[in-house]
Amino acid sequence: MEEEKPRRKRRRVCAIEPNELVYASFPSNYISRLLPALVRVTGIASCEAHKDEDMEKTVRFEVDMALATSTSCFKWSSALQHQLEQQEQQEQQEQQQQGKFDSKTVIIPNPNPRKGISEHKKKKNSGEEELEFRVRALRKIVPGGEEMNACELLTEMESYVVCLQMQVYILKSLVANH
Numbered sequence: 105m106e107e108e109k110p111r112r113k114r115r116r117v118c119a120i121e122p123n124e125l126v127y128a129s130f131p132s133n134y135i136s137r138l139l140p141a142l143v144r145v146t147g148i149a150s151c152e153a154h155k156d157e158d159m160e161k162t163v164r165f166e167v168d169m170a171l172a173t174s175t176s177c178f179k180w181s182s183a184l185q186h187q188l189e190q191q192e193q194q195e196q197q198e199q200q201q202q203g204k205f206d207s208k209t210v211i212i213p214n215p216n217p218r219k220g221i222s223e224h225k226k227k228k229n230s231g232e233e234e235l236e237f238r239v240r241a242l243r244k245i246v247p248g249g250e251e252m253n254a255c256e257l258l259t260e261m262e263s264y265v266v267c268l269q270m271q272v273y274i275l276k277s278l279v280a281n282h
Contacts, residue, residue: 123263130174130270138170138274165192171271172247178267180260183248 145162165188172185239257243249246261 123266126175126177126263127266127270130267131274133174134170134271134274137173138166141166141170167271167275171267175263175267178260178263179252179256180247180249180264181267183251187247 142163145159145166168184169188172181172188175181239254242257242261243252246252246257246264249257249260252260
């Protein structure tokens with residue numbers, strides 16, 4: 105009889121964390137989306153008399169949209185993109201109704217993800233009530249969080265925070281180098 109040879113263990117070809125590839129490509133995706141948008145915005149601003157408030161809204165929109173479109177594999181990014189597009193359409197409709205809309209003007213609302221989070225009452229709650237409170241708070245912070253189950257919410261929250269941290273780092277670097 106032939107002796108059986110021990111099998112060799114296969115080495116893992118892909119990354120242990122599937123999001124590592126997304127995180128590695130985020131900076132280049134983010135910058136490649138943000139810089140052309142900012143150049144376009146500054147070009148429009150130099151040609152037209154824009155209020156600082158309008159410019160701030162426009163830049164905020166472009167920064168948030170670059171975040172949303174740089175990572176399309178997360179549910180929060182799709183939800184954020186959809187939310188930004190809806191808010192932009194709503195603002196444009198309001199401006200059209202007021203007769204103040206200019207087709208070259210980009211009007212962007214200031215989405216505040218913390219809006220609606222009330223202060224937690226300082227009563228003693230059971231552990232389950234405390235967890236429910238915190239999950240509800242997370243649902244309001246993470247774009248699209250209302251449609252996610254608790255497990256998805258925690259996974260998405262992790263990726264959202266990591267991408268926000270990278271966004272802040274990139275924006276600080278751009279400001280420091282300008």
